[in-house]
Amino acid sequence: MSIKVIKNDQDYQEALQLVGELMDKNPAVNTPDSETLELLTVLIEDYENSVFGETIPDPIDALVFRMEQQNLSADDLVPYIGSRSKVSEVLSRKRPLSINMMKSLQDGLGIPAKVLLNQSRGLQQEKTDFLKLPIKEMLKRGYISAKNFEYELATFFNQLNGEQNILALASRTHYIRSHKPMNPQAFTVWVARLLNRASEIREKVNFNHSKITQALMRSVVDLSDEEDGIIKAIDLLNSVGVIVIVEPHMPKTYLDGAVIMIPGKNPVIGMTIRHDRLDNFWFTLLHELAHIALHYGKGTSIFYDDTEYLDVEDSREKEADKLALEVMIPTERWKDSAASIVPSPDAAIMLASELSIHPSIVAGRMRRERQHYYFLNTLIGKGEARKSFSDINWS
Incomplete structure (x- = not known):
């Protein structure tokens, strides 16, 4: 592989293409490919600085300048x-x-691609090392394509980089509930994917926080025992302006769910269904909904949750757990039931029947209370949650 100083636009385009090919390989640190990638990055930056100056123009500023040059109107x-x-x-x-x-602005008005792509530069400099992004996984899932690699990689993060810069916001006002360290780049990709999918929803109901009541939450739980209950629950939440996105977790992220609450926008609940169990699905959904009910507009805007990690000290997580558990099975009904005393399938089924909810919810509560996860395995809905989303590639 011959690496040379970039002297003209042709050399520049060839270098960009080579960078894309190397990033597809996701090379390990201190390998020949990673060293070549670093060298190319330096050469590209040097060329860009010589052509564009030390600072690449803001794309909107460049567009307005071109409008003034050519006497164009909106x-x-x-x-x-x-x-x-x-x-x-x-x-x-x-x-x-x-x-x-x-593409249209580059072809029609002659604004360089690197200038137009500069809208994601703040994201790159501030939070994300693009060389460490899980490119292979992003390509595999169809988040980006190799054909339009540079464009799509930049625009993939657009929803994180507006006036409400989500990553800057997240650095101050987020909470991660997990006992394992998260891969920050994979984590960022998953959040960007959630927001991208949410932005594609054309008909959104205006969100009104006053509608997120315990009665609404109980209505969600009541759907658990119905045919297509998961889809009906998501539709119910969409009808009150809460967007629910099911998106498989990225490797090394260990997430069950998340909720993103941005002022002026619809709350977004992300569900990974990584355990593929009904008890986990329903608790995670109600837990994230509890965050919206309790914590919307109160500072922390983003919660990321491994809901099976119980040893939490954060008061907001405890509050969300408490509300979710209460809504799913009211405390008095739980105390008066055989399920709170006898860890048997019959006790779980009886209480579920009395409450008209899915038995997996009661079984999950029984396992959680005792912190024993080796019994009632036939009642937790193992392998059942993902069936509601046959259009998703879970491999």
């Missing part, structure tokens, strides 16, 4: 951006540039 941008409303949102920085917009 209406003149419609062919490149898509509609008058989108043009307005882009110019006011309320909508990030999409891949297609970037």
Whole structure:
């Protein structure tokens, strides 16, 4: 592999392509490929600095400058951006540039791709080491494609990089509940994927926090024993403005669920179903919903949860656990039931029947209370939760 100083645009484009190919391989540290990647990065940065100067222009500033140069109005941008409303949102920085917009602006107005891609530079510098991103996994899942690698990698993180910079927000106002260290790059990719999918939902119901009541939460639990109860529960939450996204966890992230609460936007609950058990699904969903009920607008905006990690000291996690457990099985009903005394399948089924909820919820409570996870295995719905999402590739 011949590496040379970048002297012109052709050399520059070839170097970018080579970087994409090397990143596809996700090379280990201190290997020939990783060293080549580092060298190419330095050469590319040197060339960019010589062409663009030390600071690459902001893409919106560059677009406005080009409009002034060519005496263009906002209406003149419609062919490149898509509609008058989108043009307005882009110019006011309320909508990030999409891949297609970037291509159109590059081809039609001659704005360099590197300038247009600069909207994600703050994310790269502030939080994410792009060389450590799980590129192979992202390609495997179809998050990005090799064909439009550079565009798609940059735009993949657009939802994290607006006026409400989610990663900057997360660095101050998030809580991770887990007993294992998370891979920060894989973690960031999963969050970006959640927000990307949420942004693609066209018809969103306006969120009203006053509707997130214990009565609503109990309505969710009541659906657990119905056919297609999981889908009905998600639809119910969507109807009150809570977006629920099921997205498999990334390797080394150890997440069951998360809730992202951004002021002025719909709360987003992310579910990984990594354990593929009904008891875990229902508790995680109610736990994240409890965070919305209890903690929306109170500082911490993002909670990431391994809900089977019980040794937590954070008061907000304890509050969410308590509310979720109470809504699923009221304390008085639990104390008066045989299930609280005798760890038998019959006791679990009897209480579930009395409450009209799925037996897995009672079995999960029984296992949790005793912190013994070797009994009632036939009642926890092992292998049943993912069946509701046959369109997802779980491999």
